[in-house]
Amino acid sequence: MKKIATLGLCLLALNASADCYLHSNIRMTRQNIVAGPTDFRRIATPDASGSHCVVSYRVYIGNSWRNAEGSASAKTESEACMRARDIGRGHVLAEVEPTQVSADMQMVCSDAPEIQIHPVRVGDVIWESETDLHTMPAERPYFAYKGTRCRYFTEQASRDNNLITYQGVICKIDSTPDSKWSVVDKF
Amino acid sequence: MKSLVVALLALVMAGANGQMLVYPKLTYQQLMNLNYGPESCPYIDRIVNYLETQQIYWNVFNVPPEMLNNSDRLVNLRIRAIIWGLRVDCSNPDRYKK
Numbered sequence: 425m426k427k428i429a430t431l432g433l434c435l436l437a438l439n440a441s442a443d444c445y446l447h448s449n450i451r452m453t454r455q456n457i458v459a460g461p462t463d464f465r466r467i468a469t470p471d472a473s474g475s476h477c478v479v480s481y482r483v484y485i486g487n488s489w490r491n492a493e494g495s496a497s498a499k500t501e502s503e504a505c506m507r508a509r510d511i512g513r514g515h516v517l518a519e520v521e522p523t524q525v526s527a528d529m530q531m532v533c534s535d536a537p538e539i540q541i542h543p544v545r546v547g548d549v550i551w552e553s554e555t556d557l558h559t560m561p562a563e564r565p566y567f568a569y570k571g572t573r574c575r576y577f578t579e580q581a582s583r584d585n586n587l588i589t590y591q592g593v594i595c596k597i598d599s600t601p602d603s604k605w606s607v608v609d610k611f
Numbered sequence: 612m613k614s615l616v617v618a619l620l621a622l623v624m625a626g627a628n629g630q631m632l633v634y635p636k637l638t639y640q641q642l643m644n645l646n647y648g649p650e651s652c653p654y655i656d657r658i659v660n661y662l663e664t665q666q667i668y669w670n671v672f673n674v675p676p677e678m679l680n681n682s683d684r685l686v687n688l689r690i691r692a693i694i695w696g697l698r699v700d701c702s703n704p705d706r707y708k709k
Contacts, residue, residue: 545675567703576695581677590676591688593695611676611691 444533445491445517452483452492452511459484459564461492461511463539463551464601468501477504482539482553483516489541489553491517493532509601543579544592548607555579555594555607572596574608619647619693620654623661634661636668639682642689652701659697662690 460483468477478495494514496507507513517532539551555577557564563576574595581588592610597603622634622645637645642665651658666672671679671687679687699706 562707565706567699567706569698569702586681588684591692609691609695611688 443538444520444531446520447493447515447530447532448518452485452514452516454511456485457483457511458486459557460489460553461509461514463553464509465536466505466508466602468505471497473497474499475501475504477501477508479505479508480534480536481509481514482551483511483514484553484557485516489539489556491539493517541579543581544577544594544607544610546592546607546610549597549604550594550607552594552596552605555592558591559589569593569595573599579610619645619658619661620651623654623658634664637665639686642686645689645693647693647697649700649704651697655697655701659694662694666690 461481463482464479465481466477466479468475470476474497476495476497478493480491480493482489483492484490492511492514494508494510496504496510496513498504498507520531539553541554541556544550544555552575556579558576559578566573566575568574572595574593577592577594579590579592581590590610593608594605595608596605622637647658663672666687669683669686669690671683671690674687676684676687
């Protein structure tokens, strides 16, 4: 009985553990960002100057989506969050193994569900960075369709030992920066 | 090689006499050789209707690609790629200009 209780506590601790990242030294510039910033999520708290806002978002650097984060303080929440979105204030976050942690590292931990690429279906409502960019750079820019902002995506899958590349289109649900996207076609 | 390219607009307009149109089913090779240009944009709704009719003929209309065998998946991919190519090009004429 004691063993079962111990095992239960261990499992509980594993489930409750947050994903932690380090502030990396990768500098963000408009030149090295292929796509984004996108998928903004923010946490604002009162502070001495008025409001402190931490914004986490996603940027496509090299050939993958990366987590990034920026923060700022201002008199109002909206002003603080607007400043925090500035990529000049942002840090790319690097995944960290618990064994590598030392006391002087600046870490970011979150219990929020991690955004990652996964298979999607028509009608799904997703974050933009849950799909990969099109494999052809010429097809990566956003386009307008019926008054909304859309882009092509590609999805790799394996079937009968063959690699298949599906294509599709996602469109932004509304024009706010925090908006999610809808999968409108996949083929 | 260029003579193999079938002008999509010509196919769609061939039966356009104001009556109900019954389009013939295209072969796999004809679908692969379809082509379009900016002159297609004023007729985009008719062309999309034509292409979706081809999807129905091929039993691939509104079928998730994961459910299709490989040759049907390629047919569906070709047709949907043309439809979206038209939608994107006609709504965003400067998209590919440097």
